[in-house]
Amino acid sequence: xxxxxxYCDETEREVAAFAAxxxxxxxxxxxxxxxxxxxxxxxxxxxxxxxxxxxxVRTAAARPRSPRHFAGExxxxxxxxxxxxxxxxxxxxETLRNADPDAEMWSWGGDQHxxxxxxxxxxxxxxxxxxxDITLGRDVALDAETAADGMDEMLVNLPYAAPFxxxxxxxxxxxxxxxxxxxxxxxxxxxxxxxxxxxxxxxSAADDVHADAAVRAPASDLYLFLWGRRxxxxxxxxxxxxxxxxxxxxxxxxx
Numbered sequence: 001x002x003x004x005x006x007y008c009d010e011t012e013r014e015v016a017a018f019a020a021x022x023x024x025x026x027x028x029x030x031x032x033x034x035x036x037x038x039x040x041x042x043x044x045x046x047x048x049x050x051x052x053x054x055x056x057v058r059t060a061a062a063r064p065r066s067p068r069h070f071a072g073e074x075x076x077x078x079x080x081x082x083x084x085x086x087x088x089x090x091x092x093x094e095t096l097r098n099a100d101p102d103a104e105m106w107s108w109g110g111d112q113h114x115x116x117x118x119x120x121x122x123x124x125x126x127x128x129x130x131x132x133d134i135t136l137g138r139d140v141a142l143d144a145e146t147a148a149d150g151m152d153e154m155l156v157n158l159p160y161a162a163p164f165x166x167x168x169x170x171x172x173x174x175x176x177x178x179x180x181x182x183x184x185x186x187x188x189x190x191x192x193x194x195x196x197x198x199x200x201x202x203x204s205a206a207d208d209v210h211a212d213a214a215v216r217a218p219a220s221d222l223y224l225f226l227w228g229r230r231x232x233x234x235x236x237x238x239x240x241x242x243x244x245x246x247x248x249x250x251x252x253x254x255x
Contacts, residue, residue, distance in 0.1 A: 002149060004101035007118035008093060010146065014125040015089035018046065021132040022085065027078050033131045033229050042135075043081055044074045046128045047088040053117045054092040060105045060114070092121060108164075109157040120157070123150050127227050140224060144185050147219035151180070151189055154226050155200045158253060167252040171198045176245055179211035180226065182219035191249070213241040213249070228254050 002010075027040040034042060048071040055061075055070025075084050101115035109116050130140045142150070162168045173193030180189040182205070190209050191200045203209070215225060217237040224230040225237050232239055232246060239246060 001115075001119065001152075004099075004115050004118050005097075007115075007122050008096045011096070011118065011122045011125055012093045014122060014129050015050075015086075015093065018125060018129045018132055019082070019086050019089065021129065021136060022082050024136055025132060027081060029135055031131050031135050033134045039132065039135060040078070040081065042128055042131055043085050046125065047071070047074065047085045049124055050088045050092040050121065053121050054088070054095045056105065056107075057099050057114050057117050058095045060103055063106055064108070096121070109160045119153055123153050126150065127229070130224060130227075130229055134229070140220075140229070142220040142223060144182070144219040147223040148182060148185050148187050150223045151182075151187075151219070151226060152202060154223075155189060155191070158255075159197060161255055165255050167254070170252040171249065172196065173198075176213075176242070177209075177211045178245065178249055179209060179214045180222055181205050181214065181216045182222050183216055184218045187219070211241060213239070213243070213246040215239050215246070226253070 022039070022043065025039045027038065027043070029039050031037045031039060031042050037045075048067050051071035052067035056065065071088075075081060096118045099114040099118075101113065101118065103114045104112060105114055106112065107116040107120075109120070126142065126146070133140045158168060158171075171193060172195055174195065176193045178191045180191070181187070186205045187202060188205045188207065188209070189200055189202050190211065191198055215222065215237055217225060217230070221230050221234075221236040225234070228250070230237055232250065
């Protein structure tokens with residue numbers, strides 16, 4: 001993991017990038033990577049999540065609270081949407097910077113400390129900034145180091161997502177393995193599906209490991225694949241091995 005301060009800095013940059021994209025976007029435009037959503041829906045979701053996390057960290061919440069408890073209702077007028085997003089993002093960054101990363105508090109993941117939220121909010125914002133870039137017809141790219149840390153963050157938290165993504169419980173098996181390899185960084189994430197759970201480890205692509213299904217791509221595209229923003233047939237990713245196993249992973253790991 002990076003330092004809490006670095007996660008705060010990177011989150012601030014991503015919030016600014018999303019806000020800048022909003023200047024060019026039509027609020028009613030559909031978001032291709034989030035079927036059924038418009039840019040307005042995307043904005044409201046991300047800002048609500050920012051405000052929820054900010055409230056949880058500010059109060060060092062010891063138990064879950066609903067997003068609405070802290071976020072309230074978004075404004076109805078389109079002219080107020082951008083300011084609502086930027087104000088919520090600024091409050092989030094300020095609260096995260098002022099927080100003790102080692103402070104104990106509730107989170108939906110395994111790390112029950114404030115530092116969970118600085119890392120989680122970075123990648124929540126990155127994924128939805130990518131959604132906005134896709135909507136605007138832009139090339140979507142992440143720094144390779146960021147994408148690699150994002151792979152770790154996604155895999156370490158995925159087992160805890162079952163309460164709101166119940167299909168995660170289907171990520172079990174009889175020892176089948178999947179390998180996700182970043183062609184540019186030389187990192188490999190190997191996932192093994194066991195009877196009661198799935199496990200994973202990060203290693204070097206030079207390691208001689210067996211995999212029943214494999215995905216290879218630059219780290220940025222690999223991360224976007226893990227989040228469903230790149231598809232199995234996307235030319236940016238190369239797949240091999242058991243296609244059905246890979247489809248099972250994709251369908252049940254979606255958040």
